[in-house]
Amino acid sequence: MREYRTEELAEAAGIPVxxxxxxxxxxxxxxxxxxxxIAWYDEHHLARLRTIAALLERGHTLGGIAELTAAFESGRDVSQLGELLGIGWSEETPVRLxxxxLADYFEGEVTPxxxxxxxxxxxxxxxxDEIVHVSRRLLDVSSALVREGVPLAAVLETGRRVRAHADAMAALFTELISAHLPEDALPRLxxxxxxxxxxxxxxxxxxxxxxAQDPSA
Structure with missing residues (x-):
């Protein structure tokens, strides 16, 4: 990975020292x-500077960018994601952003x-330096709802509630199949x-x- 002195990094990023x-x-x-x-910077620092410039162009403040950066750095990395969700990535297509x-997908809604x-x-x-969304389908649906005017916070809270119901339904089907069929039938069904x-x-x-159309029904 290439390294830069302070002056070289500033020149590569197009900003004053x-x-x-x-x-x-x-x-x-x-x-x-x-x-x-001597301070040596690398490609990750350059990518961060380009991200800062891009977010500033999109109307984010430096204080907001600092909060977003802190949130990113405290987040789980990809290696922990499958363990968190208990999935094998077999059905959903992850998206790298x-x-x-990400700010373009949810204009004005990417808050800390x-x-x-x-x-x-x-x-x-x-x-x-990248963000990975677990599911192309969920990303597309979420961004479509936000474009329609639904606040992203409401979309996320609904997603949290939907997951609880989905876990309950999955448990029902697992119980049904396990009670009547061999264990290896679950993936097939x-x-x-x-x-x-x-x-x-x-x-x-x-x-x-x-x-809704016929309240007396």
Whole structure:
């Protein structure tokens, strides 16, 4: 990995040296490697500076960026994500994002609070300078709801509640199959469980819509 002196890093990032030092003082950059009195920076520092510039262009303040950075650095990394969610990555497609790409998905909604909630849920994890979203489907649905005007905080809270119900349904199907079939049948019959859940959810939505249109029903 290439290393840079202070002046070289500032030039590569397109910022004055005094700005680089200011970012260091604000703890927006991790400490450099020291060799005597010389500070050596690497590609991760350069990526962080480019992220700061991109987030500033999107209207984030330096204070907000510092809070987001702290949230990222306290989040789980990818190696912990599968253990947290108890998944084998067999069905969902993870999505790699830069912090600025995440900000574009949820314009104005990437706050430290929402980021912390996403990390806590396991929707997001960190991998070096990148963010990994656990599911392309969940990412697309979440961003679509936000574009429609639903606050991201409400989407995340609903996701937390949906997970509790999903865990309960998974337990029901596991109990059903385990009671009547050998243990190795569970992976094979997993698509049947998904079909039942999708059908029941669809019919439940139909009932709610019909009730809303005809309160006397």
């Amino acid at each position: 005094r700005t680089l030092r200011f970012y260091r003082e604000r703890k927006l950059l991790p400490p450099p490697r020291r060799e005597g009195r 830069t912090p600025e790409a 609070e929402n980021l912390a909630a996403s990390l806590d849920l396991g929707y997001l994890a960190t991998d070096g 997993r698509p049947l469980a998904k079909s039942v859940v999708e059908a029941e959810l669809s019919m439940a939505m139909d009932r709610l819509l019909a009730s």
